[in-house]
Amino acid sequence: MAELLYRLGRTASGHARTFVALWLVVLVAAGAAYAVGAGTLKDSFSIPGTPTQEVTDQLATDLPDLAGGTGTVVLSTDDGSAFTQEQEDAISEVVTEAADIEGVEATVDPFTTQQQRAEQEQQLADGQEQVVDGRAQIEDGQAQLDDARAELEAGQEQLDAAREQAEAAGQAEAAAPQLDEQQAQIDAGLDALDEQQDTLDSSAEELDAAAAETEQGAALVDLASGIQTVSDDGDAAVATVLFTDTQLDITQETKDAVIDAFTEGIAAVDGVSVDFGSDIAQEVPELIGPGEVIGLVVAAIVLVIMLGTFIGAGLPLVTALVGVGIGAMGALSLSSVVDMSSVTPVLGVMLGLAVGIDYALFIVNRHRHQLKQGYAVRESIALANGTSGNAVVFAGTTVIIALIALNITGIPFLGLMGSVGAFSVLIAVLVAVTLTPALLSLIGERILSRKERAGVAALAEASAAAEAAGDPVAEGTESGAPHHKAVRPMSTWAAVGRVVLGVAALLVVAIPSLDLRINLPDGSTEAPDSTAYQAYTTVADEFGAGVNGPLLVVADVPDPVAEDDVVAQQVAIGEQIAAQDDVVGVAPAAVSDDGTVFAFQVVPAEGPTSESTEELVHTLRDLSPLDGGVELGVAGAASGNIDISDKLSDALPLYLSVVVGLSLIILILVFRSIFVPVVATLGFILSYFAALGGVVAIYQWGWLSSVFGVDNPGPVLNFLPTILVGILFGLAMDYQLFLGSGMREAYAHGAPARVAVAQGLRAGRSVVTAAAIIMISVFGGFIFSDSAMIRPIGFALAFGVLVDAFLVRMLIVPALMHLVGDGAWWIPKWLDKILPDVDVEGAKLERKHPHAVTAGEPESEKV
Structure with a gap:
């Protein structure tokens, strides 16, 4: 790969205008694709197969009126x-x-x-009053019937007594007509009373039914009183x-x-x-805003300080912007055919800017050092592309693999984020190893300051004089490699102190991550002057926070419910739902035509991202089956976000394990060591949880909220912990490669293990420091974005790079390597034999293309 990149760099420098033109064509093509294929970005997320999605799919069939959005x-x-x-x-x-x-x-x-509800309540109140009046009338009527029956029964007793007297006196036959007539009157009266009793009983039954219906209606109204x-x-x-x-x-x-x-x-x-x-x-976030521009300005200042010239500082910015333009417009050109969240292209821009600047910086920095050692421009470009460019390709590949691996989570929108981010990094790598050499060729020696160019000229004159006198051409090795000044390793006590303090600091910062809660942001996290925030706070103040995130509870009844029994069934189910903690109101929403599916609107006590609402969703699902085999399902935006968060939490351990395993394999290949990969990977885990701890402290707990513009702390963005694994891993490996490969090279050339650590750290710390500051600046610019989803991502990446680069890569890992000495580079012999030789820094390339400056060497021959 190093030789291929060497030749590519030499070709690009020799045909600079052609390569620049080709990239401009690609940029224009990406713009044209964007103009043709760009569609609407989504501001919400979904995962197929979640309980919420299953209920939503059921509603589309059984209750289509409720399946639409609100x-x-x-x-x-x-x-x-x-x-x-x-x-x-x-x-x-x-x-x-x-x-x-x-x-x-x-x-x-x-x-x-509201008027209909008031009228319904009044009707129920009137109905209840009518029931009371009706019961009083029935009681009065029953009393009258009872009195009349008692009179007739008394008359019957008198008649019976009269018959007995007549029979005793032998007058039965004579008294019979009169007594029979009286008996007929009594019988007729009793028959009339029976008819009246039947009528009264029927009225009582109707009144009982009306009373039951009124009570059920009142129960439903009472259940919905909080809505x-x-x-x-x-x-x-x-x-x-x-x-x-x-x-x-x-x-x-x-x-x-x-x-x-x-x-x-x-x-x-x-x-x-x-x-x-x-x-x-909810608005689609801007790709580039004021905060991002400030981040680029800070990056430009770092580049000027690092590279010493404005033209040198401008080159990485130009190449990064070209790469970002191609990556962002290329990804957005697919948004009309692929469901793409609004965060996805922003994430691509973040990564494209950060790695694009850093990757170009590594090549430019190597090229500048070589020019100052007397290399010819085009030869230096080719060699820088074959050495630092090779490291860029390897580092970029680790980032790409980690991002593409997000697809193993089985979460479509997260996999798409990873794919778009990987595409942006791929473009940044290609731009770095092709466009950067072309632009360096066009710039020529102006990449150096005037003072530096004067120094190069003096070196050339000295070399020419030395050659004429028969002295060595130049100081350093015969291959033209840079001459390393003697360095002293750190003391053992200093190494112990660095490890203890560094690890302790990371562990303390990571403590808040133990309290991590995730969800998607709601209106409360938007900017205070936004309409979404105003709507949320007005609803919370006037109606209760739960109205901002109502739940849609769907009940499946095993047997169809008759129309006359629908209300009773709604009351029975509604009361069981309302009996749960943190339920403010339950209102029937709809019933399917076949009477087997009942839907209810349920208003929780707190907002959609609160712990109580999350617990309520799980509690309602756990109630199944209710009495009679009724199954409950929960849907709605709040429920959907909770399900997505649960799915992401379940996928995180698997993804983290894959990335950690990938880290060990890559580092073992590069460093041919067991200890270095293990401590480097453990360091990544520390920096990851420290970054999460910082996010939780600020965005969930509200620490330093005024500094970071956190008006309403809440749960952390649900996909942030997962996306942070892939991105931070890739960036951490970048810095480990650039620092560790220098240590490995020094050790391979015979330097004692502890000296090699010091030499590698000294050789790489300036460029890694500059690269890390640039990364932090670019990511930090997104901290003050208008989007509530972008801000914590920007902070997590900026803070993660800060602790990983400065605490882990340049403090803890070198100190641990110092403490173990030669053990840092131990590897089993059998493993060493089967591992391929990965020459990340292109040391073999330098030996294959030795160079020494000679006086009067034609430029054409220096290539």
Whole structure:
């Protein structure tokens, strides 16, 4: 690979304009592909096979009206007073008109809904009063019937006594007509009473049925008492937009049309403001914002300090921007045919900028050192591309493999993030080893400052004079390799101190990671001046935080429920749901035509990302089966986010194990050692959990919240821990390769183990320091993004690079290698024999292409 890159560098430097033109063509082609194929990015996530997705799929079949997505529109008065009738009428008109928007299934008018609920409550109250009155009337009627029956029964007794007397007196036959007539009257009276009793019993049964229906209705109203569409003081209302498509499939055009309709309509209503929930108004983050520009400026300053010239500092920035442009537009060109989250291209930009600048820096830095040793420009370019470029390719490959490995999690959107990130890194590597040599050729010796160029000229004159006098051509090895000054290894006590302090610091910083909670951000984490944040806080203050994340609970009944028994079944299921902790309200939403599927809206006590809501989702599912074999399922945006977080948590250990195993294999191949790969991998694990600890402390606990713009701490972005593994691993391996390979080379050339550690650290620390600062600057620029999802990613990567580069790679690992001495490079002989010889730094290439400066050597012959 080193020889191939050497030849590629020489070709690119010899045909510089052609290579520059080719990359410009690729950039233009990517732009054209973007213009043709770019589609709408998604602001939500899904994972097939989750419990929420299964319930959503069931709704599409059994209750299609509930399968579509929803949007929240929050209306409030500017002065905090109750809505006037005129304002209510105007708002209702806007809500009704919004239902005609293409892609909108229906809209729910908050005032009509509240009025209907009030009327229903009044009807129930009237019904209950009628039941009481009816029971009183029935009791009165029963009392009258009982009295009449008692009179007839008394008359019967008197008649019976009269018959006995007549029979005793021998007058039975004479008295019979009169007694029979009386008996007939009594019998007729009893028959009439029986008919009246039947009528009264029938009325009582009807009244009992009405009472039961009223009680069931009252029970449903009581269950739903915590669900309102207009606040108690009448100054806020929530309108709901029901979309035709599922939440993930709602087009941005439809959302924009809804926002425009309400914004324009409410603007004409005096004294009323409108805000939109994050389910409608969550904006796609900008690829490059002010914070990112500041990060690039800091990176440029570091480059100027490191490289000494503005033209040298500008070259890595130019190549990185070219790579980012191609990578970002290339990825976005597929967004019309692939469901791509809004975070995916931003992640690609992050990585493309950071590694693009660093990879070009490594090659440029090597080239500058070689020029100062007297190398000809084109020869130096080729050699730098074959040595540092080879390390860049190897380091980039580790990042690419780690990112592509995200596909093994089985989570589509995460795998796509990894693939886009890997594509961005691949472009950065290709640009570094082709465009960078071409631009270096065009720049020539101007990559050095005037002072440095004067030094090179003096060196050439000295070499020419020395050659004329028959002295050695130049100091250093005959191959032209740089001459290493003698260095002293660190003391043993210093090494012990570094290890103890470094590890202790990382462990302390990692402590908050033990309390890690993950979820997707809700409106509370958006910028305070955003409409999503205003909508969330208004709803939380006026209606309760749980209204921001209602759950949709679906009950499967084993046998069809008759129409007359539907309400009773709803009450029975609803009461069991409401009996759970942290349930504020339960309202029936729909029943399937065959009476086997019942849906309920359930409002939790706290917001969609709270621990109590997460526990409630799991509790409701664990209730199955209810009495009668009823199975419960839970859906809704809050439930979906919880399921995604659970799936990501389950996938993280597997992915982390794969990456750790990959780390050991790669490092054993590179360093032909057991100890170095083990401590380097353990160091990565430490830096990973330290980075997570920093994220938890700031974004979940709220430490230093004012510094980092965290207005409402909450759970950590659910896919951040997983994506951080892949990216931080790749970057950590970059620094380990650039530092460790120098140590390995020095040891292989005969330096004592501890001296080799010091030599490798001294040779590589300046460029690794600059590269790490650039990485931190680029990632740090995203910390102040407008997107609540981008900010913690930027911090995690910036902080992870900080602790890994400066604490792990340049403090702890060298100190541990010093302590074990020669043991750091021990490897079993059988393993050493079967391992391929991976020459990352291109030492063989330097021996194959020796060079010494001679006076008067033509430029054409120096290539």
